[in-house]
Amino acid sequence: MSAYLAYGKKTFLGRSAYRFDHLMSILSTLLQFFIFYEIYRTLYGGAQQVDGITLKAVTTNFVLSLGLGSVFSPDDYFLPNRIADGSISTELLRPVSFRGRMIAENAGNALFCLIFKFIPVLTVAMLTTGMSAPAGAWELIMFVISALLGFGVLFSISFTVQMTSFWLINIWSITTIKNVFINVLSGSMIPLWFMPDKIRSAVDLTPFASIYFTPVQIYLGQLSAKDTAVKCMIQLIWTLGIYAVGNILWKKGQRRLAVQGG
């Protein structure tokens, strides 16, 4: 266990080595947020609500999903980079689980981003725009749980896509497609409330809505206690299901590596 803690700590410390890059990434998240905010403010044109959704809810959606997005940034090239340069074979010479290490390093990174990115972004956004407070204490707790599960979904998607690099080596294009899907369908660009019903129900069948939109809905108090529980279960099922697929690929990929060489 202490090995994984050490990996997490290492990533956490490694992130703080590049201060300028870090400042810039806070700035870029804020810029993104203000651009979206201004676009929607203009679109609302002073109206109280559109389709029953207030500007305040939209703003909250952007703050939370972009904020969480800055925390949930799994390293999509963790495995592909190691496969491309052949260092995967040295990684397998360590008496630790590579998957465990991947999770630990991503968690270390997420924790760093939570403290040094999410909190500053949230503070600036709260001071400059009108975002809602959580609907209540229960909603806040469930939001945190659901946000963690959302990270699980996002991580397992990234994990599974990365595993294809055993065969494809260069997975830049698949990763880009994956990220477009996540950006568009998770509600972090266009809030899912504004999607046409048909598309909305299709999106609900994909794992993407589970990533940011479920926690945001819980935060805003839009879900009943029962729906909250159901949505969290769905998040958990996606996380485990997608991870299981990735795991099969990992086993096969490892076997291939051991047979075919690096």
Added chain:
Amino acid sequence: MSFIEVKNVRKTYRVSKRGSGIPGMIANLFVPRYEKKEAVKDISFSIEKGEMVGFIGPNGAGKSTTIKMLSGILYPDSGEIICSGTVPYRQRKSYVGRIGVVFGQKSQLQWDLPVKDSFELLKAIYSVPDSVYKRNYDRFIEMLDMAGFIEQPVRQLSLGQRMRADIAAALLHSPEIVFFDEPTIGVDVMGKEAIRSFIRELNKEDDVTMIFTTHDMQDIEKTCDRVMIIDDGSKVFDGTLTALRDRYGAERKLDVEFMCDTVTEPISGVETVDTDSRHKSFIFGREIHINDVMAELMQKYSIRDINISEADIESVIRKIYSGEGTA
């Protein structure tokens, strides 16, 4: 049974074969073609605990493949490998904790962290007890002279410093077997010497079994008791350096400086090379005794200086690689 036992191991890779140029690329896109490449053809050997063995062979001879199979990251197609009672590729997780690997070409340290932090990380990964860690750490810092850069991030180190740190990193958990894959590549003379003496000392003190691959014959001469030459996937020689010289009929050379201008009579079986009228070299094989040649020269001529040189191991190796003298 020996500490490391390798029996009739074979390994064949499937490599993609593609035609040249754009037509070849397009053809390959639709119908990929593969061909088989035998990297290791039926190799057997055994190594005892505490031995230091050098693997040499030209690029692509199968050295790295053999090392990879010994370290458990590659499955052999057939044959058997047992290292310290374990089958490396079957019980990988328990096995890798007991070995250390140094790849000269690839650093295993964390790029943006100080060397010390990388060491601490390795301590956690291998669950090294504090006392063992402390002892190894202090010893290695001193032996490899690392005190000056232990707090610096790896990316700021010179190649020689990085290599020393990498070697120490691979040995912190007191492994039973250590594999070195070109541990002195790109390192300057002083650095190489430091690395070699460290390896020698550790082998003696801790009785660690060490396996090398290198292209630098000096590495082998200064550290290994035993060499194994692999060429084209097969073992072509296995024995001591002296045996290697003997077997491949290494030549010896006497460089002689005479007191005055001298014309020498030919000696049977000895080749004479005139450098100038006072300097001559006499080259002869193992079958001629060096004393006989010296005695004859001393008796007939007045000599100012005499220098004996053993054929360097590189010329022996060159001979083997080029296919000469394969006995």
